[in-house]
Amino acid sequence: MAEQATNPIARDKSTPWLSLKMREAMEAWLFLGPTLAGFLIFFAGPLVAVVGYSLTEWNLLSQQSTYVGLKNYAHALGNNPDFWHVARNSAIFALGLVPANMALALALALALSRPFPGVIFFRTVFFAPVVTSAAAWAIVWKFLLQGEAGFVNQMLAYVGIDGPNWLREPDWAMVAVILTRVIKMVGLNMILYIAALQAIPRDYEAAARLEGANSWQIFTGITWPLLGPTTLVIMVITTIGSFKVFDHIYLMTAGGPENGTLVLAFYIYEQGFKFFDIGYASALAMIMFVIVMALTLVQLALRRRDT
Amino acid sequence: MTDRFTRRQLAVISRVCWTLALCVVAVPFIFPFLWMISSGLKSAAEIFGAPSLIPRRWQWYNYVEVFTYQPFARQYFNSLYISLSVTVLTLLFASLAGYALARMRFAGAALVGLFLVSALMVPEEVTIIPNFFLMKWLGLIDTHLPLILLPVFGPHGIVATFLMRQYFMALPKELEEAGRMDGLSRLGVWWQVALPLSKPALAAVAIITFLHSWNLFLEPLIFVSSLEKFTLPLALTNFTDPYGVPLWHLQLAATSLAVVPILIVYLIAQRQIIESFALSGVKG
Numbered sequence: 272m273a274e275q276a277t278n279p280i281a282r283d284k285s286t287p288w289l290s291l292k293m294r295e296a297m298e299a300w301l302f303l304g305p306t307l308a309g310f311l312i313f314f315a316g317p318l319v320a321v322v323g324y325s326l327t328e329w330n331l332l333s334q335q336s337t338y339v340g341l342k343n344y345a346h347a348l349g350n351n352p353d354f355w356h357v358a359r360n361s362a363i364f365a366l367g368l369v370p371a372n373m374a375l376a377l378a379l380a381l382a383l384s385r386p387f388p389g390v391i392f393f394r395t396v397f398f399a400p401v402v403t404s405a406a407a408w409a410i411v412w413k414f415l416l417q418g419e420a421g422f423v424n425q426m427l428a429y430v431g432i433d434g435p436n437w438l439r440e441p442d443w444a445m446v447a448v449i450l451t452r453v454i455k456m457v458g459l460n461m462i463l464y465i466a467a468l469q470a471i472p473r474d475y476e477a478a479a480r481l482e483g484a485n486s487w488q489i490f491t492g493i494t495w496p497l498l499g500p501t502t503l504v505i506m507v508i509t510t511i512g513s514f515k516v517f518d519h520i521y522l523m524t525a526g527g528p529e530n531g532t533l534v535l536a537f538y539i540y541e542q543g544f545k546f547f548d549i550g551y552a553s554a555l556a557m558i559m560f561v562i563v564m565a566l567t568l569v570q571l572a573l574r575r576r577d578t
Numbered sequence: 579m580t581d582r583f584t585r586r587q588l589a590v591i592s593r594v595c596w597t598l599a600l601c602v603v604a605v606p607f608i609f610p611f612l613w614m615i616s617s618g619l620k621s622a623a624e625i626f627g628a629p630s631l632i633p634r635r636w637q638w639y640n641y642v643e644v645f646t647y648q649p650f651a652r653q654y655f656n657s658l659y660i661s662l663s664v665t666v667l668t669l670l671f672a673s674l675a676g677y678a679l680a681r682m683r684f685a686g687a688a689l690v691g692l693f694l695v696s697a698l699m700v701p702e703e704v705t706i707i708p709n710f711f712l713m714k715w716l717g718l719i720d721t722h723l724p725l726i727l728l729p730v731f732g733p734h735g736i737v738a739t740f741l742m743r744q745y746f747m748a749l750p751k752e753l754e755e756a757g758r759m760d761g762l763s764r765l766g767v768w769w770q771v772a773l774p775l776s777k778p779a780l781a782a783v784a785i786i787t788f789l790h791s792w793n794l795f796l797e798p799l800i801f802v803s804s805l806e807k808f809t810l811p812l813a814l815t816n817f818t819d820p821y822g823v824p825l826w827h828l829q830l831a832a833t834s835l836a837v838v839p840i841l842i843v844y845l846i847a848q849r850q851i852i853e854s855f856a857l858s859g860v861k862g
Contacts, residue, residue, distance in 0.1 A: 299678040299684040299687070300678075302677055305670075307690070309727070309731025395844075398848070399841065399844065400607060402789055403837055404793035405811075406795055412610060414614075414826055422613060422629055425629050454607060466856055518811070521799075539703055549707060563699060564699045
């Protein structure tokens with residue numbers, strides 16, 4: 272076969288009219304066919320379309336679509352208190368979720384990266400919410416966080432704390448959706464950190480111990496710097512995930528109370544599928560696209576530097 | 579300290595303290611599941627009474643009512659068959675395309691790769707509005723086809739393609755070349771040589787794809803409107819009284835039915851499942 276491949280005029284018996292090289296190319300396109308066709312129809316096409324939609328004023332109720340240039344973008348990014356309120360909420364959500372998630376993930380990974388009796392049990396427990404549907408997770412926590420009669424507040428009452436009505440007060444609702452989302456997703460980052468920790472040679476630590484370093488010095492001097500690339504990648508994917516959060520918010524608070532947890536993904540859904548303001552919703556989707564693309568490019572650049 | 583305890587004793591004490599601390603942290607991870615199962619077995623009256631993990635009266639009837647309140651069996655079946663279809667189609671198309679990208683030489687290969695990678699940058703939420711009009715135009719609103727087509731060909735399918743490509747690239751070429759020498763076609767080599775060697779990658783893709791589809795929420799919410807076409811995540815939200823107030827005992831019984839089978843499979847295959855997610859490393 273190697274001999275045939277280097278001979279440009281070699282031909283397969285079944286297709287004598289094709290050179291082997293052309294035959295291989297043809298086969299490759301056939302293999303790629305379904306994926307590429309689906310990609311063009313359900314992804315590339317819609318992506319171009321959403322750019323087009325974002326430049327029109329198109330209200331489904333009036334059934335009319337007119338070209339308005341960048342008006343939808345101006346409507347969002349200009350002096351629109353709704354949009355900036357949503358942007359602020361999304362930023363708070365990300366700034367709360369990402370550090371909490373990463374710190375807890377790292378702490379758990381440090382505790383669970385080496386074998387001890389029960390290590391598998393704990394890893395299994397901390398990862399379990401990741402495989403659970405966001406819908407189920409949100410339903411159960413919404414139940415646990417009910418006002419007076421909710422389990423969390425009943426437990427807090429036992430120790431003398433008068434718990435807030437978690438999902439009915441804007442600030443507490445934000446705290447609640449962030450914390451429950453952290454518990455839901457932290458297992459994933461924990462696993463990535465465990466893999467990175469296990470890739471660090473044990474000799475480094477042993478050598479440092481011989482030099483008389485304590486555990487904290489080993490962490491700050493060896494472990495943390497070596498985890499750097501992993502930390503950056505985890506930071507980016509967790510941030511992207513925080514901008515995409517939809518089902519969790521939809522089911523726990525529906526963006527409320529008083530729009531206190533109205534974040535970007537939910538706002539897009541609301542404008543597009545509840546108020547049918549297709550042009551504006553598409554412009555919002557483009558803004559989300561730009562944010563996520565920028566973060567992804569950062570991640571790809573970091574991975575490349577890393578390898 | 580060291581006067582009273584030997585080094586070994588100290589190590590044991592510190593281990594015990596660590597384990598206790600981990601147990602405390604584990605509570606918000608485990609307890610929601612236990613409380614869900616317990617509350618799903620309580621009556622509507624007991625559910626907001628004094629908290630108790632063991633129901634005072636086991637209300638097994640909740641599990642009957644779940645199925646009479648709405649077509650829950652049908653909705654369960656929908657989720658099952660949609661997730662299985664998505665998994666099979668993703669395995670097929672992702673391994674075909676991944677194989678071409680890993681092993682076959684053709685003009686434009688790099689460009690195709692770059693093209694597909696770009697999909698990883700775009701959340702489903704961005705293309706969902708045009709996809710809604712596309713599906714409407716195709717007459718597929720309130721059918722299950724959008725719930726199958728979009729995950730298979732969307733960003734998730736592309737992730738699967740690249741996972742397969744990575745795995746194929748790491749396989750030794752010699753076996754496939756031997757297959758060619760024995761007269762297998764390209765498709766034959768893919769099916770009879772490459773795929774059997776790629777079972778770990780196929781299993782990983784199958785696991786993350788099935789769960790992705792099983793847990794999908796936004797797409798069913800947008801594309802499906804009739805009750806008997808709902809999938810599980812949507813159905814769970816629908817156990818409410820006419821004013822939209824949740825009927826918690828039913829909702830939590832139904833949620834248990836949706837979650838517990840997945841958890842059982844997870845407990846049996848936790849190692850494999852966790853590794854699959856670590857491999858994909860892009861979700862969340």
